[in-house]
Amino acid sequence: MIAEAGLAALWFAAALALLQLVLAALGVWRSSRFSVRPELVEGHRAAGERPPVAQGASTGSARTAEEGDAAKRVLTDEIMAAVRPVAVVQGLLVLLAMLLLITVFARSDMSVLLVAENSHSDKPMLYKIAGAWGNHEGSMLLWVTILGMAGAAVALLERTLAKPPLIATLGAQAAIALGFYAFLLFASNPFARLDPAPADGNGLNPLLQDPGLAFHPPTLYIGYVGISIAFSFAVGAMITRDVGPAFARAMRPWVLGAWIFLTLGITAGSYWAYYELGWGGWWFWDPVENASLMPWLAATALLHSVTVLATRDGLRAWTLMLAVVAFSMSMIGTFLVRSGILTSVHAFAVDPTRGSFILALLALYIGGAMLLFALRVGTVKQGNGFDFVSREGALIANNLLLTVILGIVLIGTLYPIVAAAFGTQLSVGPPFFDKAAGPVALVLVAVMAAGPLLRWRRDTLAAVFGRMTVPVAATGVVLILLATMSGIALLPMLGLALSAGLAVASVAPLWKRNLRRTPLFTYGMVVAHLGIAVSLAGMACDTAFTQATLVAARVGEPQHVGPFTVTLDGIKPVIGPNWSALEARLSARRGEDGAVFYLRPQSRYFANPVTVTSESAIATRWDGQLYTVLGEPDGTGRWQLRLWWKPFVTLIWFGGALIAIGGALSLLGRLARGRRAALREAYA
């Protein structure tokens, strides 16, 4: 019964999404007919900053309107008032469906097809629960659950935006949700039954059997979905022709929130791939990784342009465009990952109908958004102007460079798919991305160092160079130091030098300021930019200084990697909850007289389904990681061992965490300030 109840909840949620869309469309259409157009009250609004909440109040200048209009306006208000509760109930229903799916997984109900295909009664409870979204149908349900709940959150929490754009936003949100409900109900029903029920399930892909599975997909999905909310705000603003600082301020927390989760998701995914795959790399330019990087790049650009729109009322059309692009990227990401067009652990099932369904949704949403943008961009008024040497100018440079990187990653990711359609099989790998995107990224870092040191509106080059003296000096010193060491490639050398300069420049905005009176979001910017510097330093160190060795080791024979001596002590079998493994014991020592510590890499054998995985063993030190992988026996008593010494590689993920913390500080600062402003207005 649980599965049927889940399916029913899903159908009800879909019906409510349809209702939400119809009500919102009707309400917005009526409000544009029976009241004054928003752009006519724009002057009014700019003076008062806060738009009037009730539509009736804004029509003061339209007293000549017929008496009958008043009744129509009341009805319009009532229609619009109904949208919020519908959005909330829709969110709750889809949450119920997700919880019911988790329940059937937790109970190992093998009469549900999805459970039988992807779970096994032997699995630890954590993986039974996380297994609910470790498959195609469940992950799509999670997607739409987060979407529905985010819609409910907008309906409950958003209080500053005028009513018509807010209702239009909720309508856009419902339109997106509807497509995914249709996809779930018609092409990927997670609650389908299996009759007769098998005795036990097929089990979960062992590569997914990791605590990372519990956190990585939900985090990324919250990021993707958060971007869809930003997109809905943009659609709402375009439909009601109300693009200005108020819209930017309403959209910003959602962009920031989405961006924080994307950052965390990418950082966690990178570390997961690093230790789980046992290849020693932390980023493979795999299409699936790119699918998460592209929305992040677009969201980063959007985050910066929405700030210009909120504080300086500039870049109106550009911000709308970026919101559309960011959403398109998260849709393309979903398509790439879920359509089965790619080969990876993420592509759960190769089913052409599903691929075409997602492709149709993709074309519908992106095409629709682009069309709306093309139709409405002409009516978007010119925002405030500025000099090119100014904070705005630097942010435009940031946006352009991010767009260039985004374009490169997009072309590199889609090229093999397009080529395959023409019958050519090829792959685009790290050499392409490093070569094409690397130099642009370094230029971006240089702009990023200068940006926060520029004034809004207008600045002079001489003053900027003055403020940049110390960061440039730091870059120069590091560059000279590295140049004297031999054998470092140009790109990592520049990366390290620039990261030093960026680190200095990113804390410079705090220089000579009253630290207590500095707003929280300034700290957020400082921490996030510092995080980029730290992460970049980690990447450069890993590329420049990593030492690796691959040997067939006899027991007791010492091997050397970096400053470490590693000895294979022996191999023994071990048994886990649903796997068995061969485990090596390695004793490692740093230098001649360092303390001995042990590492235990494994080669794991899973019975359900039959798979062998390598479990790397990693020892973390303050200045890097010793990474060990156990290979195969060669038949003469030797075992393959792969050893890496990776100085400061941990900075990559530490930097990622700093970036997310910076985002969180900024979000807190903005929310607190918004609240204070609202209070001031309430008591004024």
Add this chain to the structure above:
Amino acid sequence: MKAKHQRLTLVVLALAAVGGASVLALSALKDQAAFFYAPGDVKKDGLPLGRAVRLGGMVADHSIQRLSDGVSMRFVVTDGVATVPVAFKGIAPDLFREKSGVVAEGSFNPDGSFTATNLLAKHDEKYMPPEIAGKMHETKTLKQ
């Protein structure tokens, strides 16, 4: 600068940036895209020397030879039409075995052999790389 001019400049800049990105990406793609070859393709089209490629097919029966250093191996990749000897140093993937699909990343040598830097093996049926699925399917039809 007038607002209108500024807007125009921004649009031109944006277009230049996107255009520049495309040119940069496409020129880099020319050099860096790794094309996929089956042994039969090499026989037909000649050796693609001096660039990274992928070689896909089946590991021929009784062809895996492990060398005395314990980490190097040689094997033969076949697609039923032609064969290519492959040299590889590293840890082979867990499901790498004879009479099973493999994709080798690396480059060809002038003598027609292949030096692999990385091997991708066929996972279970659910996660079979399309290159392998496609090529094996082709091979079957060729045999008929």
